[in-house]
Amino acid sequence: MQRFRAQCFAGLFIFLAALGLVLPLLLSNRPVVGIDALFHFNRFYDVAEQLKHGQFSYFMAEYGYQQSGRIVTPLYGPWLSYLMGALLVVLPNWFWFEVVTDVVVLVIAGFGIYRLVRYLDATRYASLLSAIVYMALPLTTEWQNSQAFSAIGAALLPYVIYYGIAFMKQPTTFSWIGLAVSLAVITQSHLFTSLLATLVLVIFFVISIMKQPWSVIRQLLVRLVCAIGLYAILSANVIVGMLDVMGTNQILTPFTPADIGQKGMHVAFDRLPSLRNYSVLALWVVVIFIGSTLIYQKLQREYRVMLVLAALFFVLSLAEFPWHAVQRLMPAIVNTMQFPSRLAVVSNLTLVVLLARLLSMVVITSRIRRSTKIVIAIVVVLVPVAISSNMLAKNAHRLHTTQLVKNTKHVQFNTDKTPMQIASDWRYGPLATGLQDVQKATPDYVVNHGLRASDNAYDRYMQEIINNPIHVNVKQASDRMTLTWRATTTNKATLPVIIYKHSQVTLNGRQLPQPMQSRIGALRVVPRLGQNEIQVSYRPAGYVWPLIWLSVVGWLSIGVVSVGRSFKR
Numbered sequence: 001m002q003r004f005r006a007q008c009f010a011g012l013f014i015f016l017a018a019l020g021l022v023l024p025l026l027l028s029n030r031p032v033v034g035i036d037a038l039f040h041f042n043r044f045y046d047v048a049e050q051l052k053h054g055q056f057s058y059f060m061a062e063y064g065y066q067q068s069g070r071i072v073t074p075l076y077g078p079w080l081s082y083l084m085g086a087l088l089v090v091l092p093n094w095f096w097f098e099v100v101t102d103v104v105v106l107v108i109a110g111f112g113i114y115r116l117v118r119y120l121d122a123t124r125y126a127s128l129l130s131a132i133v134y135m136a137l138p139l140t141t142e143w144q145n146s147q148a149f150s151a152i153g154a155a156l157l158p159y160v161i162y163y164g165i166a167f168m169k170q171p172t173t174f175s176w177i178g179l180a181v182s183l184a185v186i187t188q189s190h191l192f193t194s195l196l197a198t199l200v201l202v203i204f205f206v207i208s209i210m211k212q213p214w215s216v217i218r219q220l221l222v223r224l225v226c227a228i229g230l231y232a233i234l235s236a237n238v239i240v241g242m243l244d245v246m247g248t249n250q251i252l253t254p255f256t257p258a259d260i261g262q263k264g265m266h267v268a269f270d271r272l273p274s275l276r277n278y279s280v281l282a283l284w285v286v287v288i289f290i291g292s293t294l295i296y297q298k299l300q301r302e303y304r305v306m307l308v309l310a311a312l313f314f315v316l317s318l319a320e321f322p323w324h325a326v327q328r329l330m331p332a333i334v335n336t337m338q339f340p341s342r343l344a345v346v347s348n349l350t351l352v353v354l355l356a357r358l359l360s361m362v363v364i365t366s367r368i369r370r371s372t373k374i375v376i377a378i379v380v381v382l383v384p385v386a387i388s389s390n391m392l393a394k395n396a397h398r399l400h401t402t403q404l405v406k407n408t409k410h411v412q413f414n415t416d417k418t419p420m421q422i423a424s425d426w427r428y429g430p431l432a433t434g435l436q437d438v439q440k441a442t443p444d445y446v447v448n449h450g451l452r453a454s455d456n457a458y459d460r461y462m463q464e465i466i467n468n469p470i471h472v473n474v475k476q477a478s479d480r481m482t483l484t485w486r487a488t489t490t491n492k493a494t495l496p497v498i499i500y501k502h503s504q505v506t507l508n509g510r511q512l513p514q515p516m517q518s519r520i521g522a523l524r525v526v527p528r529l530g531q532n533e534i535q536v537s538y539r540p541a542g543y544v545w546p547l548i549w550l551s552v553v554g555w556l557s558i559g560v561v562s563v564g565r566s567f568k569r
Contacts, residue, residue, distance in 0.1 A: 047085025153193025447521025
């Protein structure tokens with residue numbers, strides 16, 4: 001009971017801290033339309049409309065993305081998309097959706113760190129301070145400021161690293177179910193973070209079996225095999241979705257900059273801290289590194305591993321690292337990573353854990369008064385919190401200006417409305433209105449059907465999907481879209497709908513065995529004069545749906561077991 005009360009107190013403290021970090025958004029009374037907002041909000045809106053209409057279209061986006069039928073959800077956090085869509089059903093507009101999700105993401109991040117450092121025997125005082133620091137770091141608050149999913153990955157990462165520590169502390173008794181579930185949750189949210197988490201787990205595993213007897217290693221391996229099996233069931237939908245779509249089509253992957261080194265972490269004191277600039281936080285990093293090095297001999301083995309991981313990923317995330325050479329040697333790895341700054345999520349987490357250890361050291365805490373501890377708490381927390389609040393206030397203010405969004409490249413605004421009307425739509429209007437007022441060409445995961453070096457996929461998406469001159473009426477059903485339009489000529493026409501290898505297309509009652517496509521996969525047909533009708537559906541390989549439903553059953557089973565255990569307690 002005492003432990004439960006302590007966790008409730010910590011949860012309440014972290015919740016209040018999350019509300020404080022979101023306060024600039026509440027005061028602004030405007031949502032933030034960040035650089036990734038339009039891409040992610042479209043898939044959430046698509047799912048919300050499916051749920052409202054009692055439909056289930058797992059592959060094609062029938063409501064979002066200009067009703068283009070493109071495939072995004074199975075390739076990018078599928079079950080989290082459905083969770084976000086369900087949340088949209090019950091919330092009135094985008095503003096409150098951002099407020100609620102901002103708080104939830106921050107609470108998850110804070111409690112994850114608190115739980116991790118408490119497992120490492122940090123004091124409650126140090127654990128709470130470390131939790132708030134992690135919540136306020138730029139990589140964690142990117143969901144608030146730009147709706148970047150890497151922030152959700154950062155919030156979930158502590159729950160996986162917890163089991164890396166468990167490999168070392170409890171190699172024969174750690175919860176293999178907890179390991180499988182935590183890694184599967186990240187996989188259902190942000191695939192790159194799940195790959196990064198797996199890499200860190202491998203490092204912990206290798207270190208944990210050193211100097212261990214075979215009996216311990218065998219028990220650890222048995223638990224790992226069980227965890228891998230459960231993980232495969234829970235993540236089956238992600239695996240088969242990607243295999244079916246990416247294995248049969250040449251897919252346009254997300255943008256990878258030509259000068260990848262510039263997308264690493266910088267240390268520029270003339271600018272405020274941001275997603276790719278440590279700025280004054282570099283001093284915080286240096287203090288933790290020096291402090292941890294000075295007490296290295298007194299650190300437990302788990303903390304020593306954390307220090308090595310912090311140094312390794314800190315160096316790898318820097319813009320100065322020779323990423324150009326790596327890109328030439330291993331382009332697939334670099335394209336998956338996209339930006340080296342993403343690696344800083346591991347160094348951020350491990351540095352915060354080391355901070356908790358420094359604040360917990362008896363040799364330090366036993367010799368200072370309570371008032372001094374309060375001063376230390378203020379100094380440790382104030383800088384990242386002030387930086388976070390400033391960043392959010394600046395971004396939230398943008399809908400009070402004529403700029404509306406931070407980056408207007410490949411963005412098209414509703415020219416029939418003033419900027420203030422568009423801002424009002426995002427704050428008070430229906431979900432669809434905001435997405436119609438501000439549209440962005442994001443060709444991620446459309447088909448690369450013979451794109452040339454001179455082609456610009458963003459411009460083609462703007463031309464063929466967003467600004468397509470053919471105005472079609474779209475009728476949605478489960479896994480099927482019907483498009484109707486009136487043609488005034490029999491010339492070949494490009495329709496604003498994306499098709500894939502497993503798409504089934506029927507034109508005016510006649511199935512097209514090999515539909516024609518534009519260079520980004522938009523359907524091209526030869527219409528008849530007058531009224532025309534196209535039906536588009538997606539039929540994956542036979543093994544796909546059974547494995548998707550296996551994932552559903554797996555998650556439902558985990559939910560039932562968890563609820564049952566809660567009642568027993």
